[in-house]
Amino acid sequence: MKRTEIVAALQSEKTGQDILVKGWVKAFRSNRFIQLSDGSTIHTIQAVVDFEKFDEALLKRVTTGAALAITGKLVESQGAGQKVEIAVEKLEILGDADPEEVSKTVMQPKKHSLEFLREQAHLRFRTNLFGAVFRIRHAVAYAIHKYFNDRGYYYIHTPIITGSDAEGAGEMFRVSVLDPKNPPLTEEGKINYAEDFFGKETNLTVSGQLEAELAALALSKVYTFGPTFRAENSNTARHLAEFWMIEPEVAFNDIYDNMDLAEDFLRYICKYVLEHNADDLKFLNDREVQEDQTKPQAERNEMSLIDRLNFVISNDFQRLTYTEAIEVLKNSTPYKKKKFKYPVEWGTDLQSEHERYLVEKEFKKPVIITGYPASFKAFYMRQNDDGKTVAAMDILFPGIGEIIGGSQREERYDILLEKCKAFHIPESEIWWYLETRKFGTVPHAGFGLGFERMVMFVTGMTNIRDVIPFPRTPKKAEF
Ligand code: ATP
Numbered sequence: 001m002k003r004t005e006i007v008a009a010l011q012s013e014k015t016g017q018d019i020l021v022k023g024w025v026k027a028f029r030s031n032r033f034i035q036l037s038d039g040s041t042i043h044t045i046q047a048v049v050d051f052e053k054f055d056e057a058l059l060k061r062v063t064t065g066a067a068l069a070i071t072g073k074l075v076e077s078q079g080a081g082q083k084v085e086i087a088v089e090k091l092e093i094l095g096d097a098d099p100e101e102v103s104k105t106v107m108q109p110k111k112h113s114l115e116f117l118r119e120q121a122h123l124r125f126r127t128n129l130f131g132a133v134f135r136i137r138h139a140v141a142y143a144i145h146k147y148f149n150d151r152g153y154y155y156i157h158t159p160i161i162t163g164s165d166a167e168g169a170g171e172m173f174r175v176s177v178l179d180p181k182n183p184p185l186t187e188e189g190k191i192n193y194a195e196d197f198f199g200k201e202t203n204l205t206v207s208g209q210l211e212a213e214l215a216a217l218a219l220s221k222v223y224t225f226g227p228t229f230r231a232e233n234s235n236t237a238r239h240l241a242e243f244w245m246i247e248p249e250v251a252f253n254d255i256y257d258n259m260d261l262a263e264d265f266l267r268y269i270c271k272y273v274l275e276h277n278a279d280d281l282k283f284l285n286d287r288e289v290q291e292d293q294t295k296p297q298a299e300r301n302e303m304s305l306i307d308r309l310n311f312v313i314s315n316d317f318q319r320l321t322y323t324e325a326i327e328v329l330k331n332s333t334p335y336k337k338k339k340f341k342y343p344v345e346w347g348t349d350l351q352s353e354h355e356r357y358l359v360e361k362e363f364k365k366p367v368i369i370t371g372y373p374a375s376f377k378a379f380y381m382r383q384n385d386d387g388k389t390v391a392a393m394d395i396l397f398p399g400i401g402e403i404i405g406g407s408q409r410e411e412r413y414d415i416l417l418e419k420c421k422a423f424h425i426p427e428s429e430i431w432w433y434l435e436t437r438k439f440g441t442v443p444h445a446g447f448g449l450g451f452e453r454m455v456m457f458v459t460g461m462t463n464i465r466d467v468i469p470f471p472r473t474p475k476k477a478e479f
């Protein structure tokens, strides 16, 4: 007999027929009711055994975590909570799970801390929580590809190993095959990378943008979706050393088109998840409500997870310039009461306390800030006519902070060349990027969405380590 997935079995109208299901035991109550899960849905199917008909030794092996194949009749359920259940006819143990060992793991059916779950990242997939998170993570990835594909964008695979250190988005991880104990040296006594694998210094990429721009200046609408790496020692709940980024890049778009695209794109993802992951979302929503009840009023979410997603779908983002944001902050209560740790001064970067204030207190909705001072933004951002600011945009989300960073790109060769000099980027490193500005250069714009930050928003998880299967953070690369 062919295996039926539990998601299909639960929706099946074919009561009275025999089916075969396979999965892992979530619970076995009263020597009679098996709850079986196969990951196809958050729900388990109930399989009812008549214990008099089965060998006692066999039933003893039906323990939490064990893998089973169950054949039996699909019947209407007598109990509350499920429409159908299986009257077990044949029960086969595919893999045992020693209860003694299971009791030391996150499979033990009780509440575990997220920290403990992280220590067992190899087993946390088995929990309802991480089942829900990773089914949604998949849906978000699929929705992203669908969004761009349906709109005529091309998926470009930009390199993971890069020889350019001009990306400028942070510290990089070196890629080298040289013997660290005995590296070849130059005459000046420095490590001689000419003898390394690629004949030069190479690193893991921090962004695929520069290469995506090259493609956009021919294919018009492109996007990347790949892993990026940052060796920065940011041990926060929003930073990973290895994370995934989506970077659309569009020829002929200006900064306003860029904002419109980003808003539409983020809304689409929220809508997709609401429409396709209702069961998992409801689970996460209810979990958050329960968690909130254990917290003081001030720390509780003002809106439920599902309400937050609907809110993003149905409300325009707040758009303002950096200069306006500084004004708002200077007029704010925390500023006047000296509650901000970092200064609020035109020309200094906004810190996360400032961003949080704008999003969570002042506007209470996603915020797009544009027109940042050129001094703390990347060299490729288009200079505005005021000569001081650039056509940058950061999108800030409640509870997350920056979710998107983007800009209109500098398409004017002379200005870009000047910028490279000012940023100490040698022409010999970036000649290929500059060259696109010589041959039919056009305005273009794009942005980078942090995939995990998006998954945090749609799942309500508050630590980025809990939305990627195997997080890489400073001092942690287990599994
Ligand atoms: P932040 O200020 O939060 O460190 P950033 O300015 O370094 O972000 P960008 O270089 O603009 O970020 O990268 C684009 C997007 O990638 C960000 O908006 C964010 O969503 C995501 N991102 C950046 N760094 C990380 C990281 N270390 N871990 C996970 N996501 C990240």
Ligand code: MN
Pocket: 170
């Ligand atoms: Mn950063």
